Amino acid sequence: MTERELLDVLDTPIYFIDAKHVVVWMNRAAQNAVPGIVKGMPWTDVQPRLPRTHIFRFHEVQVGGEPGVMVEGTPSVDPALLSELERLRQANEDLETILDTLFDEVFVTDGEGVVLRVNTAAEQLYGLQNSDIVGRTVFDLEREQVFYPSVAAMVLQRRRRVTALQETKNGHRLVVTGSPVFDREGRIVRIVCYTRDLTSSRSWPSVAVQGVGQGVEIPRDSGLVAENPAMKSVMDLIRRVAPTDATILLLGETGVGKNRLARFIHDLSSRRANPFVEINCANVPESLFESELFGYESGAFTGARKEGKVGKVELAHGGTLFLNEVGELPLHVQGKILDLLQERTVSRVGGVHTRKVDIRIVAATNKDLRQLVKEGRFRDDLYFRLNVVPLTIPPLRERGEDICTLAETLVHHFCDKYQLPRKAIHPDVMACFLHYAWPGNVRELENVIERLCIIVEDDILLPEHLPEELWSSGGTERGEKDGYLGTKGTPDNGGPPPKTVFGSSLPGKAAFQSHSSPDILSQGWGIRQVLEEVERELYARALQQYGSTYAIAKHLRVSQPTVVRKLRQFGLSGGRALDSQ
Known part of the structure; x- marks a missing residue:
């Protein structure tokens, strides 16, 4: 009697599974236990049934000369054990469901x-079935x-968190x-990788907007x-x-893109083939404003060109x-601008x-x-003439849906402009962008992206590359992001401990009572400094008590990356070497 014939007469269900997690053989007891199972079925389809x-045990064996698994089932009559097995089965099923609903790939070794x-996102990214990878x-x-490259292999080699760009056989960029x-x-038992697909960022089509007579394409950058x-x-x-000649007044904070919108309006109009002329009212000296705007005749004033000058x-x-910056117009010029709006005529300085003129005015x-009208610094009749079609451009901090797209397109633009290798933006950096208030609006975002593209040699923009105001909580107006915001270097923590508000215990009611309000006020601190010292002391005592950043995160109910950042921010070393960050 052969080995398989012997197994076939046993009452114990037995399955053989190959390295691809496919059933290659089963005995009669296994067939009777789960009718309908045939050779070639994936084990993921068999296991739920x-x-x-029975309690099923897994044994490593050779299947067809290759590593495989023998699954042996033995009857169980212990209700508690059956209940626990059912709980574990349901937990595993829930985990699989959660992983498969994620948009990004999750990869565990x-x-x-091994x-x-x-999760199922891997099938699209790698062009393979789950069973071809596991x-x-x-x-x-x-x-x-x-x-x-294999990021998991890099983690095994470096024994720390690693972020890298990865190319797949079927053309995805991750x-x-x-x-x-x-x-x-201290042994590595698992490596968990999560993946963001950047493939859609490789091409940057223009945005087609229908204008007069034909579509006008506006580049995304x-x-x-x-x-x-x-x-x-x-x-x-x-x-x-835009197709009309109506006067348009663009309103909004500095840096929101009013210049671009003015040019956009011109490009959508029937005047697109003719000049677009800008004058920044804030940059022209008051004494020269009329001559710059309206021009002058020969000999109009001392130092004037002999041939005169054509104005803007x-x-x-x-x-x-x-x-641009029409609010900076000198009062004595505002009357002439009003005449220009009403009559569409101009007189040069020194001329009769x-x-x-045939012009369209955008301010x-x-x-x-x-x-300014109430304060007498701007003519009310000019305001009403300019305010035909007012457009208020929202600040960038209120345009969360636009920030990520803007950031990606600007990276593409500046890498092309300076002939640099294409860079990717780490999701944690995007989170920082979304949590920052952007007081300088789009112009500030442009400056940050341009600087990063030039000075960062890596092919991924990481949180530690960001300027301090973007990752420190003091630099935001929208609250602190609970996540990894950077890995700024910290000073050696030798020498005396930092000055604190509280005593030796974690701050609580007793700690607050140990220092009266006059003691704190005598330091001359404002509320921000007091709260910062409270937070510093909290992290210092938590570090002393728990030692690990993961334990601190659990007890303070924040994320572990936040603990790492705070310890660095306050110059507190330890945390088991920041738990590999």
Whole structure:
């Protein structure tokens, strides 16, 4: 009697599974236990149907000369054990469901690099079935160029968290972060990788907006991204008024992109083939304003050109005149601007003749013109003439839907501009962008992205690359992000401990009572400094008491990356070497 014939007469269900987790043989008891199971079925389809009256044990064996598993079922009559097995089965099923609903890929290996679990997102990224990945080593998958490089292999080598760009065989470009999980002896037992697909960021089509007679294409790196509802409303109104000659007043904070919108309006109008002339009312000296705007005749004043000069208004004939920072117009010029708006005529300084001009006027300001009118610094009749179609551009901090797209397109733009290798933005950096208040709006975002593209040599922009104001809580107005915001270097913590508000225990009611309000006030501190000292003391005592950043995070109910950042911010070393960060 052969080995399989012997197994076939046993009452114990037995299954043989190969390295691809496929059933290759089963005895009669197994067939009777779960009718309908046939050779070639994935074990993931068989396992949920196994009888709950049995306990199934897994044994490593050779199947067809290759590593495999024999599954042996023995009857169980212990209700408590059956209940526990059912709970574990349901927990595993719930975990699988959660992982499969994630948009990003999750990839888990053991301490040897053998793939234990991937979610369904992996099938699209790698072009393989789940069963073609699970059970194989990352070294084999890397060698076969399924993906390259293997971030899990890098984690095994460096024994710390690693983030890197990864290319797949079927053309996907990924940013992958792998994190090691250690046992109590410091051995790596699991590596958990999560992946963000950047493939959609490789091409950057223009945004087609229908204008007069033909579609006008506006490049995405112009900053005119409108996924935010308020910005969509602005762009929709621009689309409707741009073909007319109506005067438009652009309102909004500094840096929101009023210049770009003015140019956008011009490009959508029937005047697009004619000049777009801008004059920044804040940059022209008051004594020269009239000559710059309206021009002058020969000999109009001492130092004037012999042949005279054409002003900005005449240069804009047939096109658009953009009055930027119109709130800075000198009062004595405002009357002449009013005449220009009403009559569409201009007289040069020192001249006696008027010239007819065909212009469309777009004005912009970050000032409250109505308040300037009340203060007598801006003519009310000019305000009403300019305020035909007012457009208020929302600040960037209110355009959360636009920030990520803007950031990605700006990275593309500046890498191309300076002929640099294409860079990717780590999701944690995007989170920082979304939590920052952006007082300088789109202009500030542009400056940050340009600086990062130039000075960062890595192919991924990470949180530690960001300027301090973006990752420190003091630099935001929208609250602290509960997550990894940077890995700034910290000073050596030798020498005396930092000065604190509280005593030797974690701050609580007794700690607050140990220092009276006059003691704190005598320091001359404001509320921000007091709260910062409270937080510093809290983290110092938590570090002393718990030692591990993970334990501190659990007890303070914050994320472990937040603990790492706070310890660095307050110059507190330890935390078991920041638990590999």
